Amino acid sequence: MMKNLIDKLYDERTLPREEMRTLLENYTPEDREYLFALARRRQLQYYGNKVFTRGLIEISNYCKNDCIYCGIRRSNRNVQRYHLNKEDILECCKAGYEWGFRTFVMQGGEDGKYTDDYMCDIISAIKSQYPDCAVTLSLGERSRESYQRMFDAGADRYLLRHETATESHYSRLHPEDQLLSTRIKCLYDLKDIGYQVGTGFMVGSPYQTTDNLLNDLEFIQKLQPEMIGIGPFISHKDTPFKDCANGTVGMTLFLMGILRLMNPKALIPATTALGTIQDGGRELGVLAGANVVMPNLSPVDVRKKYMLYDNKLCTGDEAAESCAVLKARMERIGYQVVSERGDHVDK
Numbered sequence: 495m496m497k498n499l500i501d502k503l504y505d506e507r508t509l510p511r512e513e514m515r516t517l518l519e520n521y522t523p524e525d526r527e528y529l530f531a532l533a534r535r536r537q538l539q540y541y542g543n544k545v546f547t548r549g550l551i552e553i554s555n556y557c558k559n560d561c562i563y564c565g566i567r568r569s570n571r572n573v574q575r576y577h578l579n580k581e582d583i584l585e586c587c588k589a590g591y592e593w594g595f596r597t598f599v600m601q602g603g604e605d606g607k608y609t610d611d612y613m614c615d616i617i618s619a620i621k622s623q624y625p626d627c628a629v630t631l632s633l634g635e636r637s638r639e640s641y642q643r644m645f646d647a648g649a650d651r652y653l654l655r656h657e658t659a660t661e662s663h664y665s666r667l668h669p670e671d672q673l674l675s676t677r678i679k680c681l682y683d684l685k686d687i688g689y690q691v692g693t694g695f696m697v698g699s700p701y702q703t704t705d706n707l708l709n710d711l712e713f714i715q716k717l718q719p720e721m722i723g724i725g726p727f728i729s730h731k732d733t734p735f736k737d738c739a740n741g742t743v744g745m746t747l748f749l750m751g752i753l754r755l756m757n758p759k760a761l762i763p764a765t766t767a768l769g770t771i772q773d774g775g776r777e778l779g780v781l782a783g784a785n786v787v788m789p790n791l792s793p794v795d796v797r798k799k800y801m802l803y804d805n806k807l808c809t810g811d812e813a814a815e816s817c818a819v820l821k822a823r824m825e826r827i828g829y830q831v832v833s834e835r836g837d838h839v840d841k
């Protein structure tokens with residue numbers, strides 16, 4: 495029944511809002527499989543059966559923000575805070591390079607320790623030691639000037655999820671001083687400067703409605719990001735959302751398939767959150783259209799402290815040490831984990 499809509503989405507890369515609503519609210523298991531088959535076809539068209547890896551370095555869990563859903567929010571007094579220094583980060587890159595990573599992602603809370611000067615110094619050091627690698631940043635909202643300086647120092651990509659494109663929903667997930675308009679301005683600044691930009695949202699975040707999701711899809715279509723990261727919301731015991739239901743694997747995968755058809759050339763990760771709520775979740779992500787995985791390169795002693803949500807995978811095969819396991823898992827489903835920068839095809 496939905497097959498016609500999925501075919502239309504495949505051909506036209508978009509659907510009118512009401513047709514998209516119908517699809518999101520009424521799809522059957524057969525529709526889902528059909529969507530995933532078409533999503534894989536699109537993924538093969540531009541990137542073949544390659545899965546790109548990104549070495550994730552969680553540089554700090556200090557954060558000046560207080561996002562209601564996030565385990566490392568400022569108000570959470572139960573977090574043991576840490577930040578990595580330049581040497582720690584370069585150690586992670588060294589190990590990562592040997593394991594085959596050609597992209598390093600530095601992600602963290604909004605931590606005042608990482609001034610522009612300090613970040614530029616770290617970025618230039620990585621780029622001079624590993625000129626064949628890409629540097630991705632995910633450090634939240636900063637000034638345009640700051641983004642520009644880090645770009646000039648050699649940063650290639652920036653990940654900043656918009657979280658939800660609906661203002662009233664954004665204000666239920668964040669305190670009053672955090673505004674959707676600021677996030678959006680940051681995303682356009684990043685694009686304008688020349689970064690490959692990633693955005694995205696949590697699936698099943700508290701109070702999320704179908705209309706919110708439709709707004710998210712429309713926002714992504716307008717922004718045209720090079721990367722799109724979505725993952726299920728997972729509650730954290732020390733946040734006000736501790737009793738809220740988690741997002742589902744099913745809806746996350748379905749939206750990933752839709753996003754692949756809307757954005758055939760995008761780099762779409764099968765996120766850690768997906769692997770956390772279901773064993774094998776990241777393989778399912780790849781089979782629904784994802785083509786990136788982001789194993790953890792952070793030093794082992796800090797991994798448990800970067801706990802964005804309960805039970806976040808932080809040992810075992812999400813970690814970079816187990817690249818061989820990840821490779822085998824992907825090969826089993828017909829995909830090849832490659833040691834490449836994995837830039838967007840148009841960049």
Ligand code: SAM
Binds near residue numbers: 803
């Ligand atoms: N501070 C940077 C920022 O805001 O972009 C990067 C770090 S932030 C912790 C990275 C992402 O974690 C957020 O964009 C958010 O979507 C995700 N996240 C935070 N809490 C989560 C939760 N409870 N469940 C799922 N994802 C969560």
